[in-house]
Amino acid sequence: xxxxxxxxxxxxxxxxxxxxxxxxxxxxxxxxxxxxxxxxxxxxxxxxxxxxxxxxxxxxxxxxxxxxxxxxxxxxxxxxxxxxxxxxxxxxxxxxxxxxxxxxxxxxxxxxxxxxxxxxxxxxxxxxxxxxxxxxxxxxxxxxxxxxxxxxxxxxxxxxxxxxxxxxxxxxxxxxxxxxxxxxxxxxxxxxxxxxxxxxxxxxxxxxxxxxxxxxxxxxxxxxxxxxxxxxxxxxxxxxxxxxxxxxxxxxxxxxxxxxxxxxxxxxxxxxxxxxxxxxxxxxxxxxxxxxxxxxxxxxxxxxxxxxxxxxxxxxxxxxxxxxxxxxxxxxxxxxxxxxxxxxxxxxxxxxxxxxxxxxxxxxxxxxxxxxxxxxxxxxxxxxxxxxxxxxxxxxxxxxxxxxxxxxxxxxxxxxxxxxxxxxxxxxxxxxxxxxxxxxxxxxxxxxx
Amino acid sequence: xxxxxxxxxxxxxxxxxxxxxxxxxxxxxxxxxxxxxxxxxxxxxxxxxxxxxxxxxxxxxxxxxxxxxxxxxxxxxxxxxxxxxxxxxxxxxxxxxxxxxxxxxxxxxxxxxxxxxxxxxxxxxxxxxxxxxxxxxxxxxxxxxxxxxxxxxxxxxxxxxxxxxxxxxxxxxxxxxxxxxxxxxxxxxxxxxxxxxxxxxxxxxxxxxxxxxxxxxxxxxxxxxxxxxxxxxxxxxxxxxxxxxxxxxxxxxxxxxxxxxxxxxxxxxxxxxxxxxxxxxxxxxxxxxxxxxxxxxxxxxxxxxxxxxxxxxxxxxxxxxxxxxxxxxxxxxxxxxxxxxxxxxxxxxxxxxxxxxxxxxxx
Numbered sequence: 001x002x003x004x005x006x007x008x009x010x011x012x013x014x015x016x017x018x019x020x021x022x023x024x025x026x027x028x029x030x031x032x033x034x035x036x037x038x039x040x041x042x043x044x045x046x047x048x049x050x051x052x053x054x055x056x057x058x059x060x061x062x063x064x065x066x067x068x069x070x071x072x073x074x075x076x077x078x079x080x081x082x083x084x085x086x087x088x089x090x091x092x093x094x095x096x097x098x099x100x101x102x103x104x105x106x107x108x109x110x111x112x113x114x115x116x117x118x119x120x121x122x123x124x125x126x127x128x129x130x131x132x133x134x135x136x137x138x139x140x141x142x143x144x145x146x147x148x149x150x151x152x153x154x155x156x157x158x159x160x161x162x163x164x165x166x167x168x169x170x171x172x173x174x175x176x177x178x179x180x181x182x183x184x185x186x187x188x189x190x191x192x193x194x195x196x197x198x199x200x201x202x203x204x205x206x207x208x209x210x211x212x213x214x215x216x217x218x219x220x221x222x223x224x225x226x227x228x229x230x231x232x233x234x235x236x237x238x239x240x241x242x243x244x245x246x247x248x249x250x251x252x253x254x255x256x257x258x259x260x261x262x263x264x265x266x267x268x269x270x271x272x273x274x275x276x277x278x279x280x281x282x283x284x285x286x287x288x289x290x291x292x293x294x295x296x297x298x299x300x301x302x303x304x305x306x307x308x309x310x311x312x313x314x315x316x317x318x319x320x321x322x323x324x325x326x327x328x329x330x331x332x333x334x335x336x337x338x339x340x341x342x343x344x345x346x347x348x349x350x351x352x353x354x355x356x357x358x359x360x361x362x363x364x365x366x367x368x369x370x371x372x373x374x375x376x377x378x379x380x381x382x383x384x385x386x387x388x389x390x391x392x393x394x395x396x397x398x399x400x401x402x403x404x405x406x407x408x409x410x411x412x413x414x415x416x417x418x419x420x421x422x423x424x425x426x427x428x429x430x431x432x433x434x435x436x437x438x439x440x441x442x443x444x445x446x447x448x449x
Numbered sequence: 450x451x452x453x454x455x456x457x458x459x460x461x462x463x464x465x466x467x468x469x470x471x472x473x474x475x476x477x478x479x480x481x482x483x484x485x486x487x488x489x490x491x492x493x494x495x496x497x498x499x500x501x502x503x504x505x506x507x508x509x510x511x512x513x514x515x516x517x518x519x520x521x522x523x524x525x526x527x528x529x530x531x532x533x534x535x536x537x538x539x540x541x542x543x544x545x546x547x548x549x550x551x552x553x554x555x556x557x558x559x560x561x562x563x564x565x566x567x568x569x570x571x572x573x574x575x576x577x578x579x580x581x582x583x584x585x586x587x588x589x590x591x592x593x594x595x596x597x598x599x600x601x602x603x604x605x606x607x608x609x610x611x612x613x614x615x616x617x618x619x620x621x622x623x624x625x626x627x628x629x630x631x632x633x634x635x636x637x638x639x640x641x642x643x644x645x646x647x648x649x650x651x652x653x654x655x656x657x658x659x660x661x662x663x664x665x666x667x668x669x670x671x672x673x674x675x676x677x678x679x680x681x682x683x684x685x686x687x688x689x690x691x692x693x694x695x696x697x698x699x700x701x702x703x704x705x706x707x708x709x710x711x712x713x714x715x716x717x718x719x720x721x722x723x724x725x726x727x728x729x730x731x732x733x734x735x736x737x738x739x740x741x742x743x744x745x746x747x748x749x750x751x752x753x754x755x756x757x758x759x760x761x762x763x764x765x766x767x768x769x770x771x772x773x774x775x776x777x778x779x780x781x782x783x784x785x786x787x788x789x790x791x792x793x794x795x796x797x798x799x800x801x802x803x804x805x806x807x808x809x810x811x812x
Binding site: 008009159245251323324325326327328332333334335336337338339353355359360361362363366367368369370371372375376378379380381382383385402403406409411414415416417418419420422424425428 | 453454455456457458459460461462463464465466467468469470471520523562563564565566749750751752753754755756758802803804805806
């Protein structure tokens, strides 16, 4: 616990911007009059819809059945009547069908006391089914042990976001319980909880809970150890690729994925969802988000129902003080800007940021002045400016030779670029084209040939 | 309100620094040294500065009209104009700054595609062009009026005077400052009193003695180009800019270390003195060394991308400056040293870049 691990290369000490909202405990948001539950999450398939317009749904009832990777079971986040089903734009820029539920009827869970179900006696298969059934993981998620290393990622390094910090502070017992469940499922040789070196309060909170459990002897049948390790808070040290490099001394490459190495990285929000799904038998229908940014009147950490439109959240937080220039879903580095405030909260959304102009420092793209900032901050040791020039001029093979696929799209290079060159976008486009180049090539002749 | 929201790719926020902000900040922190030059050398200096800045802005604006995309707001044209003005002696006829700026912007910068594409520092390129083309006009210098107490008179710079004494007249066995004093190089009244005060209060207890003459060099009471003589103001600007993270510190540090070490070890030989007797302070404060090391060698466009590249590049500049000052005919040296090292930047960039963490080239 004494040694502080570090990002081996590059990275940025970011202005945290968390102070405004860090101290506010998680509070339950008011239920929205209409919840808009999208039927697609992240880049997964659309789920099989189980409800029709006019149906009455109970809170937590399955309304969509997941199929395939990144496609989870979807539950009604509020009780009510299905009003309509139509496509809406999602933060990632895709359109997906969503179920509009108008609030009404009885509440199943709200106001009732939480019942903690015993789970230690459950079999591996039962636990796994429970997680899939409650929409915490998809059917393809590797939940079979034994694995080498389980990393619980407590590094919340993106500016503004505090939702995981609040969970760690307020629900450290639940998170430890979640880790026990994961340990039982995955049977890891080692379990690491990675915490930021400066976050003393979190270390104390989690450390105290851990000691309490050890004293009371409730660490579980497996009795596996949980190690707390400290990592310097330099973005993007919390990225799975970097964590594996730092703690497993292996490199994630497009060829060698985490699963093949026997490493699983799980973040705090998911660990908490695992606890709720297994110990409380509660489907994933709400999540903790940080609402922050200079344009919102009362920043907060809210527990909101999936599908709550952002407009309702603005109202919940006292409205806007000024017109934001950007509304970001997620963190400012990995998150997405949205253009429609009726966009609902999705389950991968860790925060909603209402940013003003003096927070984002926008600029017009000018030509590269070879300052070398991007080289200095790249955690992968790439040459971002040269890579971008390759892609900009259509030399995709050269970009591949220059390790384009080593880019994790962390955004450090674009953040420090004084010429505001859209480097990350360039690499995303470049990867798509490079894949085409590779495919076209491999059908004819051998690569490197 | 929905229409006003900006949608971009990731990341959603940026660092405060932009290219234009960086260049304008450099302009602002250079301006005091330039204005000090106007105070020292009179209104002629102001005319030269204004002509070179306005020509520069005019040309950049004209190119902007042709390209239908203005680049004036990035400040690079203003900086080039300002630097060219500062590199010229205060007596040059006005066609010289105009020609220097035309060469700098049209040939050095825009023929390669504008800011960021040029391989040679534009201001130095323009300066070298007129320096080589009009040697008579750019080699007439002025003594600041306040040193003599009378009107400004023409003179040669300390370094050129020394070259003449050493190589033409064969003076040996005394330090640069002693040679200057015996040649009748005037000193201001301030120099005497400040040197006495410094020696009495601070240096003597430490066992050091500062000979007279350095205070004049430090504050610029000496002949030289308009903006190069005031070590004091250039240093203040540099500290501010390095503190703000706008200028890289590796390059100047490397220039100073290598040049200072070489001067200290071997700088005494031309004067007939032995090992380790070189006058480092004198060499730092003369011949535009500070302006070159802090503001031209650090030009982001024409210096290497990485820290180690910058260190090698700076070491090259320091070494070549030393060679030119020891053996060359030109007194200053640093301008040509930087231009020479500009040539090596692509090769330094090729070899001194970080290694990718993931070596896989293919999926």
